[in-house]
Amino acid sequence: MTSSATLPGDVITLDGTFPGTRDELGGKAYSVNKMRAMGLPVPPAFALPTHVCSIYHDSGRSLPDEIWQDVLTHLRRLESETGRRFGAGPSPLLVSVRSGAAQSMPGMMDTVLNLGLNPELCTVLAEETGDPQWANDTWERFCHSYAAIVVGTPGAQPPTDPVEQLRAAIGAVFDSWTNERVKAYRARHNLGAGAGTAVTVQAMVFGNRDEQSGTGVMFSRNPATGDNVLYGEWLAKAQGEDVVSGEKTPATLESVSEILPTTYPELERIAAILEREHRDLVDIEFTVESGRLYILQCRAGKRSPRAAVRVAVDLAREGVISPAEALTRVSTEQAASLANTSGVRAGHTVLATGTAAGPGVAVGQAVSDLDEALDLAAAGTPVVLVRPSTAPDDVPAMFESVAVVTELGGSTSHAALVCREIGLPCVVGAGAGTVATLTGLTVTVDGATGSVYEGDAMHSDDEADTDEHLSELLSYLPDEVPVDHPLAPLRAERLERA
Incomplete structure (x- = not known):
């Protein structure tokens, strides 16, 4: 040994x-x-x-x-x-x-x-x-x-x-x-x-036990926008893999209050406790067995680049973390994504709608086959991966795609978490038949609204210029910021425009 x-x-x-x-x-x-x-x-x-x-x-x-x-x-x-x-x-x-x-x-x-x-x-x-x-x-x-x-x-x-x-x-x-x-x-x-x-x-607890049972995932703040509101999804008479696998489309977390009115306030209380303990947005997996609540896991929540900025600034404003620590809460990849300020032009045909799960806009060829997606991406073709649901084995192809769309699943599925973390536009739960409708077409995926458009509908906008949280975060940078700092390019771009 x-x-x-x-x-x-x-x-x-x-x-x-x-x-x-x-x-x-x-x-x-x-x-x-x-x-x-x-x-x-x-x-x-x-x-x-x-x-x-x-x-x-x-x-x-x-x-x-x-x-x-x-x-x-x-x-x-x-x-x-x-x-x-x-x-x-x-x-x-x-x-x-x-x-x-x-x-x-x-x-x-x-x-x-x-x-x-x-x-x-x-x-x-x-x-x-x-x-x-x-x-x-x-x-x-x-x-x-x-x-x-x-x-x-x-x-x-x-x-x-x-x-x-x-x-x-x-x-x-x-x-x-x-x-x-x-x-x-x-x-x-x-x-x-x-x-x-x-x-x-x-020891197992059973969300599939009876009508007073279920499972869910909640975030102490919205991981897509950073809003300071409890956010999550829930499936009654289910187990944890049913939610995170993306093979089923869950209900909103608020639906817990309809089935289990005493449980929802307890979820709010525990989310607040764990956020204070972690000093960060947290992702919490929970199960209810016959009306009894169990917490299974808590970790720092994966978040979109824009949410990373807002959460960091809000926590600094609340005095939970220092401005210097707030600067460390945005990764290099998230900072690079923030520099891409693209939107969607009006008037384009909407081919599918679902749950907005990974903010951002991207254009590519819709592909459902994993090997084909990898081959096209390797050849330089922007690929939108379109799947009934995404399994963990799909991750290599997801990483080579410009966006992901699924027929099933919710915004707390593993697919959504992976996309949100790297700033990949993602729409989940778009409904049966979406794969057949989109495959082979050039499409525009708007992960902020949950819409998929026909053709190239992308254009540049100035959203970043009006983001008060990003402006405040950049103000935390020292006068002599190292050139390799993740946020240095964004501040340099702002200074050039000024």
Whole structure:
């Protein structure tokens, strides 16, 4: 075993008592650990820290037996805390097995939900709850997840031994650290090779349980505009992957107040607490099981370039961060996007409309095939990637496109998060038939309004000149700003115009 005194143990209980860093625990486990220390309603969990990823790969993609025994010890502790038993009745414990690198990479690595079931335990779960329909739905979800992520073959059945399932799923999450979408994401964001992903094993809570259940994603501020309002999406009788995968089109977060009137104020309260703790716009994943709220993750939220400016300035105005720190909240890529002040000319035919998910305007050829999109982009053709929904494997093609349009999904899906972060115009949830309507055409995508226009409808406008937040942010720059500062070109352009 390669652990040393400078590293955490190979398996860590995430109860808030271990002072682990984000680099050690990975973003997801660090978030769970921190929120449990704060007393927030977070399901119990343990983690294999990031250094174990290297141990796994150095051991021939195998988890050493001494680490595995430590996993089983922590699994017993999870049973004690939940009052449920893993792999046995009368109250089976199901777990999620989640990835989590030090840097946030939404949707790039793999997660397995509802692990711990087999046909016999599915029957036990149905007997315990008196709800065979829910038990069967949970079993089917697990089978799909396990086949797609652990086995890599749709329709493959998981092994009947839940312990064997767990060991294989942990390995699959560690394996996902080396997949092509992770490589593409890290290269695009200049993140380097990185230490690896951690694995979080967490007691399941069930958004698909009943009519008083559901799952959602919320942001403490609008990630597209930066407005200081709670923003997000929600799906009733669903699990987290249903929202973030983009395969379903969710409802607005406000709809929670109609179904669960006491839950929405609690969401507002928790969002405010976590924003204060992070001193930044935060992205929070949550689940409600039979009316009981659970928080699953919190991280700094991916945001559009213009939202990055507004949030940074508003937080500086509020005294949460200094003007100097506000300047660090806008990346080089976001600053470059801010220099592109394009709009849409009036009078062009609207071919599709959906949810505005990644502000900006771009023109390109609509392409639905991933390989064709990569080939055309490599040849210099601006490509608008048009898909029924976007899966994580689509990310390399997304990064080579000028815009993305999907038939399904919402503004908190992984596709929307990825596009918003890099300033890529994105329209999601444009409806069935959009791919057939657009493919092969030259189109203009307006990610700020959610409209897709026929032909080249783009023109330059002066929106940036009237953006008070950008003007204020630029005023924070010192008189002698380094030429390699992300905002230096924008200020130089302003001075030339003045």
